[in-house]
Structure formats: structure tokens, C-alpha cells
Amino acid sequence: MSPFPTTPLLDDFNRANENPLSDGGNWSGSTGFSSFSSAQLVSNAINPVAPSTYSGNYWAASQFGPDCEVFADVEQSSASDTLYLYCRVPVPTSNTLTGYLLRYFNGVVSVSKSVLGAQTQINSNTITLAAGDSIGLSVRGSIETAYWRKSGVWSSGTPVSDSAVTGSGYIAFAVWSSGSLRVEMDNFGGGTTIPKDSFSIVGEFDLAAF
């Protein structure tokens, strides 16, 4: 398995409450779909803005990719709650979202692509996670791979090739909780990954030898 994650933690959410989530402008809302609202930071973690309401934000400080990854801790306490992570999203505020998205819902980690708002699920991994475990998505070239960290150990899911969405974009999240308002996500990270076929040269050349 390739090491994951290879990119830094961007926000541990350990600060005063924010509604809407901002971190000094690093976050903007909302992520996709017109019904999404900005999420809120409560007690050092991410909550939806209201029960049964999709709440999402994108990391507005920079775009990443094309090869990139995104990850976060799952803090759900109900199987009916949902956490989405997004990458390669060129226009995060669009109502017809384009990008790749990772979803954790009801014991399944799945990857979908969204092209101009039309979603296609491209893999499914059955895994039950607990609060404090993590999920992540890596997109390298045309290969999308889901990851999860259970009991402190990262594992990879089912890689699959998809060529629909290329180019750089924003990374983002969305959360949804049923019934009552509760913590859904913590410790968000991600960024640009080094292309698989790139390399670096370590050492010195003596040009006179050539």
C-alpha cells in the first residue's frame, strides 16, 4: 500500500467556536449543491449548521493537484450520519458540482465522481469505523483510491481508474446528521501529492566528467 496521507493537516479546529466556519478566511462555504450551508465549529470539531441539513466548506486558501489527497477524522455517532470529502473541485460553489467525492455512510466508504452535478459511484468498501477513525481519498492521474484509518492503522480500499475529472481544484468536506445536532468531523488535511512517475536527484554531478 502506498503511504497515506502524504500531505499535511490543514486544520485541527482547536480554537474558538465559529459560525460560519472561517479560520481567518481559509474556509469558504458552501460545497456544491444549492441546499448546502456553511458548517460550524463547535467545541473544537465540525458540526452541521442544523440537523438534517447538508453543511459543507472548501479550503479556499489554495487549489491543489491535479494529483492530490484529502483526509479527515470521522466523529459520527450515528450510522445514519454522513461525511463527504471532495477533491479536484474546480468550482466548489457550483450547483452542478464537478469533482471526486468520498463518502462514509452506514459502514460503507465509497468513491463517486460528480460531473456537472451528475453523480456516479465508482467503488464501494464495507468497513465500520468508530469516532476518531479517519477516511481519505487519493487521486493520482486517473486512479482514485479510498483510504481509512481504523484503530490507528491506515488501509487502502479498492482503487479504480476514472478519466472524467482532470485538473487542479479545491478540496472540501460536507457533513450531515439526522435527528439532533452533533459533532461529525475533525482534523482535516490534504494537498498536492507528488506525481507517481516523478523523481528527484540527490547528490552532485561533476559536469566536467561528461
Next chain:
Amino acid sequence: MATQLYVMPITGTGTSGDARRPKYADTDLAGQNWAAMDFGNEPMMLVATATNAALGAEADVLTVPLNLDQNLGAGAVTTVQNYFEARNIPADWINTGYTYRQLVRLVACMFQIWQRCQGMGLAQLFTGGVTLSTTFSSLTLGQRTILLNAAHSLNFDTSSLTGASTMRQIIKALMVQFGGPIQMLDLTI
């Protein structure tokens, strides 16, 4: 358990609550790990999962044998050609000289190219009278532009294609130019 490949129709409308997905995602594939590759916005998918007898028994599912390195027999050529051609997947090039791995690789390449077109905004093409025999010049300007842009974005050579080229000829000319690994679960084809 070994990973096996299946070709099947798609279900779902594409909304967040009803995503396009393998037709049997909620039944035969429920609780299973799987990976799927769609034919762009055409309603077909190549699916990789552990060998699944219920899936293999579905009338509209084509099962690829576990041994991908065996050649297709004459009977299998007919079966595969009939299945694909009925679903607008060119198959007249398939013969007993191909292994299943080569067959799946080329079909997957077609799907990847159509995904590139999908990403550029091409809606389902094979509908409203468009077939594999439709010529390039018969398509709308928007469709032609997307097809050309998609081919060029993949650095494909389109010099052999003209307005009189059929969709069958175009897809076959492009599929052999697709490079790089194609990954589905633990299979690299």
C-alpha cells in the same frame, strides 16, 4: 477470493441520493467491495468484485472468466460480440486471437475515453438515433467539438479520421491509443 470482472447495465438517475451505479449494487453486490468503470454517460459499466454467483446468473450480465490470459473460444467470441454490439460497444474486432485480458483492456480503454468526453460535458451519445454507424459529420457541432477536444486532451492522433468516419471507426481508432495502467481492485490491466 479472486477478483472477477463483470459487464452490466447501470441504474440510478445521477442525483446524490440515487447515483449512477452498477445495476446490481443494491442486491447482488450489497455488502461486497467492488470497483466500477462506466462507459461515460452510456448506461454500461465494467465491474470488479469477488466472484459472485448471483451476479453471474443475471441475464443482462456478461461474466469475464477468472483466467484472463486464455484466448476466447469461437463460441465466446459470438457471445461477447452480440452482448457488446447490442449496447453500442464496438465488437467487430474481437476474434479468437485475443486473450480476455487484451479484450478487457481495450474495452476499458474505450470506457476511459468516453469518461474523458463525459468530463467535457458529453451527454449520452448513443440515443436519439445515434448508433455505431453514425458518421462524425452527422453529430452536432457540440458533440464533434467534445470528441475532438477529448481525443486531443489525451494526445491522440486523429489524422486518420474524417467527417465520413463512423462512430465505430472512431472508437476503435482511439481505443488503441490509450496508454497507461488501468486499475480495478487488485487487477491491473
